[in-house]
Amino acid sequence: MSIMNKLKTFFTMDEEDMYADEEMDTGTPGNGAGQNSQRHNRENVVNLTSIQQPASKVVLYEPRNYNEAQEIADNVVNKRAAVINLQRIDQQQAKRIVDFLSGTVYAVNGDIQKLGDQTFLCTPENVDVSGSITDTLVEEDEFHKGW
Template structure:
């Protein structure tokens, strides 16, 4: 063997050994990652299932409003934006202003993904998206047995 061949074999051996060491290191890293992945997934699942009890308590507030002017509609909408349910009594307003307020609140509630329901002749319930409403209130028209004048 010539000096040139010895020199090549010396460096080829070092490259081969370093290549094998790199492969072994990669295999060990892969094993460690596989062992850690289930722990990370479990930890992530636990974090997704955590619910703060204080947030539930704060979300249960309901606001009662009896506007006397159309300008108060924005204040009612702000309550819904703050994720509060609002009962709106429109008895103090004329029919035209009541319709304008209901239209404004309907648009606001729709944009926020909430719901608006009629509770009585001039009473409405506006709820944000996280509040579910079950049941309905039927209206009685032209029934003399329920006429309370």
């Protein structure tokens, strides 16, 4: 039986030893050790409101001339996604706007995607877009041309 007791004490701690270890860790309030551990515990507390990020915004644009491209680019630089509808502008200016915005999203590590025939989505780095839109418009146009 003495071997069993020795094994038991070897693998387990007595309750008295556990309480003695806790007292050594926390210390008494008068010697500063308890204050240190309390300060350490406060440093580990994280305020959840500081972690929350503000909601991302999406801005819709329908530019009528090239001069409005700067305003769209400013929104992308300020971490807002922009949807641009280029149906009300001539083809040459629309191409210049897309080229300008392509450079802008490249500079902020963003992305530009074509959503439709003349509709684009410009996203900054902090916006993730999942999924893709297939070229169904092209396929439908080719389908209808054959008829």
